[in-house]
Amino acid sequence: MAILLTGGAGYIGSHTCVELLNAGYKLIVVDDLSNSKLNSMVRIKEITGKDFKFYKTDILDREALESIFVENSIEAVIHLAGLKSVGESVQMPLHYYHNNITGTLVLCELMKKYNVKKMVFSSSATVYGVPEYVPISEDFPLRAMNPYGRTKLMIEEMLRDLYHSDHDWSISLLRYFNPIGAHESGRIGEDPKSIPNNLMPYITQTAVGKLEELYVFGNDYPTVDGTGVRDYIHVVDLAKGHLKALEKILTSKGVEAYNLGTGKGYSVLQIVAAFEKTTGTKIPYKIVKRRQGDVASCYADPTKARKELGWLAEKGIEDMCRDAWGWQEKNPSGYEDVLQDRNTSFVF
Ligand code: NAD
Ligand code: UD1
Numbered sequence: 001m002a003i004l005l006t007g008g009a010g011y012i013g014s015h016t017c018v019e020l021l022n023a024g025y026k027l028i029v030v031d032d033l034s035n036s037k038l039n040s041m042v043r044i045k046e047i048t049g050k051d052f053k054f055y056k057t058d059i060l061d062r063e064a065l066e067s068i069f070v071e072n073s074i075e076a077v078i079h080l081a082g083l084k085s086v087g088e089s090v091q092m093p094l095h096y097y098h099n100n101i102t103g104t105l106v107l108c109e110l111m112k113k114y115n116v117k118k119m120v121f122s123s124s125a126t127v128y129g130v131p132e133y134v135p136i137s138e139d140f141p142l143r144a145m146n147p148y149g150r151t152k153l154m155i156e157e158m159l160r161d162l163y164h165s166d167h168d169w170s171i172s173l174l175r176y177f178n179p180i181g182a183h184e185s186g187r188i189g190e191d192p193k194s195i196p197n198n199l200m201p202y203i204t205q206t207a208v209g210k211l212e213e214l215y216v217f218g219n220d221y222p223t224v225d226g227t228g229v230r231d232y233i234h235v236v237d238l239a240k241g242h243l244k245a246l247e248k249i250l251t252s253k254g255v256e257a258y259n260l261g262t263g264k265g266y267s268v269l270q271i272v273a274a275f276e277k278t279t280g281t282k283i284p285y286k287i288v289k290r291r292q293g294d295v296a297s298c299y300a301d302p303t304k305a306r307k308e309l310g311w312l313a314e315k316g317i318e319d320m321c322r323d324a325w326g327w328q329e330k331n332p333s334g335y336e337d338v339l340q341d342r343n344t345s346f347v348f
Contacts, residue, residue, distance in 0.1 A: 001073050002026040003246065004116075006059055006107065007080030009036035011190040012122065012179055015239035016078065017044045017052070018188070023243055027052035028072055030059065031081065035193065037337035043187040045348040055345040059103040062110070069114040076118035076249060077111060078242055079104065082151070085197060086126075086293065089148035100151035101158075108162060117169040118249045120242055121159060123152045123257070125177045125231075125298060134265065135301035138175070138257045145293055156257070163255040170253045172245035177231035177261030177300050179238045181320040182327035189327030190235075191334035199268060200232070200320075204328035207281040214283055216268050218290035223297055227268035231261035231299035234315035234323070244309040261300025262313040271317070278321040 003020060007013045008029035013036075020027050021044070029041065033056055041054050053072070057064045059081050068074075082100045083089070089096040104121075111117065128136050129143030144150040156173050163169045180200035182189030195211070196202045205211045219226035241260040248256075266274070272283050305311045 001075035002028050004028045004030060004068070004072070004074045004077045005080065006030045006077065007082060007122075009033060009038065009040045009054075010080060011036075012176070012235060012238060013080045014040040014044060014188045015183060015235045016080070016242045018047055018183060019236070019239045019243050021048040021050040021052060028068065028074065029054045030057050030065070030068060032056065032058040034058075035083070037191065037335035039335035039337045040188055041348055047183065047185055047187055051347055053345070053347050057345070059107050060099065062106050065106060066110055069110050069116070074114070074116050076120070076246060077107065077116060078120040078246065079107060080122045082122070084148065086146050086148045087197060089151070090146055093147040096147050096151055101154055104155050104158065108158070117166070118171075119159070119169075120172045120174060120245045120249060121155065123156055123173045123175045124149070125175050125259070125261070125300065127153045127156065127175060128298070130295050131298060134297050134299050135263060136259065136298065137301040138259055138304050160255050167253060169255065170249040171255040172249050173255070173257040174241060174245055175257055175259050176238060177233050177259070177298070179235045180232050181234040181236065181315070181323040183236060184323055184326070186323075186326035186330040189324070189331065191331075199230075199271060200324050203272065203275055203283055204324050206283055207275070207279065207325065208328050208332050210332065212284070214272065214285040215288045216285050217288060217294060219287045220290075221296035223267055225267050225269050228294055229265040229267050229297040229299065231263065231265055232271065232317065232320055233260065233262050233313050234320045236323075237262075237313040237315050241305065241309070241311045244305070244311040248309055256308065258305040258309060259300040259302050260305060260311075260313075261302050263300055263302045265297060265299035266317060271321075274317045275321040275325070278318045279325040281325070
């Protein structure tokens with residue numbers, strides 16, 4: 001029996017592949033490579049030395065996806081495939097609703113048809129909207145602020161409805177806080193297509209000289225130094241959270257949401273200082289006005305994941321900075337994929 005991982009070639013997916021393979025799971029990756037590179041798969045094979053199947057498939061392509069369910073014996077699905085840019089979702093809402101929601105719908109219909117009723121879903125802390133206070137626990141009111149966030153919220157609701165219609169389902173909704181860092185080998189990491197929207201890839205690209213300076217979005221928030229506070233979590237810790245959630249859905253039924261965060265908040269300037277100290281590089285920055293839609297402070301109460309999944313983030317801010325830099329320094333232009341045109345599916 002195998003685990004089907006959608007979106008497995010992406011940033012979080014590639015790190016999840018490594019953890020799954022190292023834990024001995026039989027793995028099938030599905031990704032249309034719309035926001036990732038095939039090279040990540042090559043590197044996963046290199047890091048783990050383990051075989052796995054890769055299908056270059058769009059989850060919206062029902063026929064192609066169905067053939068994967070027919071060809072393989074699938075026990076559970078970890079569903080990460082989705083579009084994730086907030087700004088782009090405001091510009092192209094229908095594209096986001098179609099890809100994220102219809103994609104999940106097609107996947108769930110096939111899971112039901114082939115009696116695979118176990119899913120780990122990648123949700124986001126974005127479903128909390130503007131939190132009234134921190135730390136945020138799972139029972140906070142849910143409110144999305146943009147089309148991307150609404151796709152996550154709607155999918156959560158859809159999955160809850162699915163469970164309520166059939167108690168044979170077992171579903172984990174993982175609400176990620178801010179994943180950063182990379183695998184310690186420096187062979188896989190975050191590879192944004194264009195200028196990064198998120199803080200850490202912007203910092204690393206500044207450090208490597210691809211970008212001139214960091215723009216700090218506002219220093220007038222009610223926080224420790226006026227800059228925005230977030231719960232940054234090492235992507236390897238996050239990937240391990242998927243294994244814990246998987247163990248849970250393989251052994252029990254129900255639908256549960258879990259915060260995957262460290263429970264600690266760092267400001268933008270604290271992250272800049274930690275990065276400079278850990279890596280010995282200098283990050284020139286300029287304070288500019290606030291970014292629309294940003295909240296002052298957002299960090300998790302991760303107690304539920306600790307109690308119910310036995311999961312706890314282990315890596316600290318220095319590890320996150322060191323590993324983010326290790327990836328960027330060794331791969332200044334990301335994966336530079338030479339295999340991208342290969343339009344096939346194969347065993348690595
Ligand atoms: P990513 O873009 O690196 O990975 C997503 C992967 O899904 C990509 O490889 C992309 O090619 C693939 N994909 C997209 N649409 C697809 C489709 N229709 N069919 C097949 N594959 C498709 O992003 P990530 O950072 O690894 O995020 C993974 C998931 O986690 C996403 O669902 C994202 O919304 C969610 N998430 C990410 C963050 C974050 O900060 N990175 C935070 C919260 C939630
Ligand atoms: C953003 C998204 C959120 C998404 C998350 C992970 C917005 C409004 N929110 O959240 O929905 O779930 O990414 O993909 O886009 N910052 C700078 N300069 C930069 C970049 C960021 O100062 O160039 C600051 C931000 O103002 C914020 C912090 O750094 O205070 C973190 O920003 P970012 O990495 O974009 O994450 P979020 O804002 O949490």
